[in-house]
Amino acid sequence: MVVPAPYPAAFFDRPVLAVAPDLLGATVRHGPVAVRITEVEAYGGLDDPASHAFRGPTPRAAVMFGPPGWAYVYLSYGIHWCLNIVCGPVGEGTAVLLRAGEVIAGREAVQACWPKLAARDLARGPGRLGRVLGIAASLTATPVTGGGPLVVHPSPPAGELGDGRGPAAAVPGAAGERIERGPRVGITAATERPWRFWLVGEPSLSAARPRHRRR
DNA sequence: ATTATGATCGTCT
């Protein structure tokens, strides 16, 4: 089994609106579990009222102003641990929120933990994605570029990454897939910015998932 | 099928 090298810090040291779509189709790994990212949101710095970085480097948001390629983990609604990757140069305060994905490694163990969920729902939504990966507060301010417990790397061809990837999931891969964008979800400020990105046709999307039409 | 509500706690006002 070949595991690709992580994306280098330079990959994340770019405008957040450039990094966000580039993360679609990439893989996040933590221990035995890996998730192929299908939906993300971009969050700005001091200029984005919806961002945790909007009020400057507070104790919580200070990580966002740190080096690109570091994880920013926060607790949502007192319950869910959500995962971001810091982007741009030090001091900018931007990050990409990982909102949904497809479990491509360690799926059997994950399925055993949540047997009532369909495979496509296991990492659908930022809270579930974090839960499946075992995201914890201790992972904030650690690099995802290698050397840490959390790693982001290009997705290998279907089947080369452990169990769980059936032929039906052997999608064309990030390169050939279409990307759409739209408004971010769950925020009350700057709702007009189309800073949410997703892979067209993925069954694991957290919102606006195409319901099959009745006839 | 959609809509309502409770859970639960760190962060910032």
Place this chain on the structure above:
DNA sequence: GACGATCATAATG
């Protein structure tokens, strides 16, 4: 002291 970058469950059409 109010409010979330959410989700599971229950109630209702």
